[in-house]
Amino acid sequence: MKKYSSLKGIQALISQKQLTLPDLLAYYFKQIKENEHLNAFNEVFFYSAEVQAKAVQQKIEEGNAGKLAGMVIGIKDNICYKDHIVTASSKMLDGFVSPYSATVVQRLLQEDAVIIGRLNCDEFAMGGSNETSYFGTVKNAVNPDLVPGGSSGGSAVAVQADMCLAALGTDTGGSVRQPAAFCGQIGLKPTYGRISRYGVIAYASSFDQVGPITSSVEDAALLLEVLAGADENDSTVSPLDVPAYSANLNQLEPKRIAVLKETMESEALDPEIKSAILESIESLKAQGHVIDYVSFDLLDYLVPAYYILTTAEASSNLSRYDGVHYGHRNAEAKSLTELYKLSRAEGFGEEVKRRILLGTFVLSAGYYDAYYQKAQQVRRLIREKLDVLFQDYDLILLPVAPTPPFKIGDNMQDPLVMYMADIFTVLPSLSGNPAIALPIGNNKANLPLSIQFIAKHFEEAQLLAFSQAFLSL
């Protein structure tokens, strides 16, 4: 079998009886076995996936299958699936069995997707290289000495190495877009409030969004269509209607695109990424799009604001892990406070503890105004600046990551070095805008390169249609 790049192709083969869903699933199981060394999966759901595949095959034959029939998909290991283990790649949740399913999982199953397993990630989605996972580093299929990006590293590698057709990740500051970029895939972060977060293990609640990693824009559009929309279990989801994204991929008018000058002039930007993006800009111009270089003078404030806000939210969200109700529990503690402190000291990894401590500090009496509230004010300045740009432009263009995938271990010595690598992805996370990472070929060392586009709030339809046209240039 060859690599399938879109659900449409698979559905055609199944309807022509050249392929059955159980056979397709067996193919992906074989791919997973052959790529075990990449460590992308924390668990393969052999049993439930097979049961689902047989049931969906039956529905296809009876002619009443859902939109995602034929899609074999992996989910990041911070998304709850009833009666399945979910760990957030942490010792804290090792062995935790979810008593309920996330809304995104319910919607996948409702439309007859087959969920093949849970994918490795950085611990509690905190990291940009998948090196903080309690279950070990994930390796990039291009070269196993390199990181796959993070935090949804397993999700990106699973699609890259053809272990499933698509995967769900979560994106707080780039955790879908950056690993997709490092693995040559498409990564979409929807508008904040587009997709329900119910049943998704929280890191920073005013940032977290579920997003698909796929090898076609069509599949990203189809998945967004299924996953998006109001949910009675998450009142932060927008009540706005969900457009038929996948049916509107071919409607394209010339766009006005703003290139953020400071991002392209950044000293941190790898020269090969820069020249690949410049080439893309030339071909966009040739297609009739209008491209202007505009100034964005808040670039240097993005990462500090992002880390103040997300560590604060993390320190609050992760206070639920007390060793009592679920999760790792210390066996020797003699008092309740000691039980909390020892269980958390043992259950959390180093990066997670660092972020909880930073977040506790920036929220603490005497420092709240100077750090946390200041960052909330800066967040407003950032969003307002983007809103002003979007009065004149349809899209904003910038890099995804400043470098191609780096060596495992290289950025782990100094947390600030790792944090700075988020500089281009945290912008739409802070402002809540939708953004997509798209592959733009490889560098001389054959490593994948990528470009990022940001759209107005809830303008995913436009973003996806543009992406489809961009990739077929």
Add this chain to the structure above:
Amino acid sequence: MNLDSKTIYKIADLARIHIEEEDVEQLIPEMNKILSFMEKLNELDTTNVEPLVYMNDATNVWREDEIKQEISTTDGLKNAAKHNERFFMVPKIIEK
């Protein structure tokens, strides 16, 4: 920022995370470096800027306050390391 060991212990206590003496040695320079980096925001004038707290425009979302027994007591308890048939168990709180 210039955090000292006393502040680190206080923060760790607030966060309910036990830390060892050698952790503190490592945390002091590391946290100071990150916090100093965060202080870059002080270069920006934010006088009269309203903090951005909620990311969505929606106002209150109302729903009926109905009891929905979605998870049974048994299911609710099954992930706890120590529990009996009805309760989570913790170390003794009141000493004799």
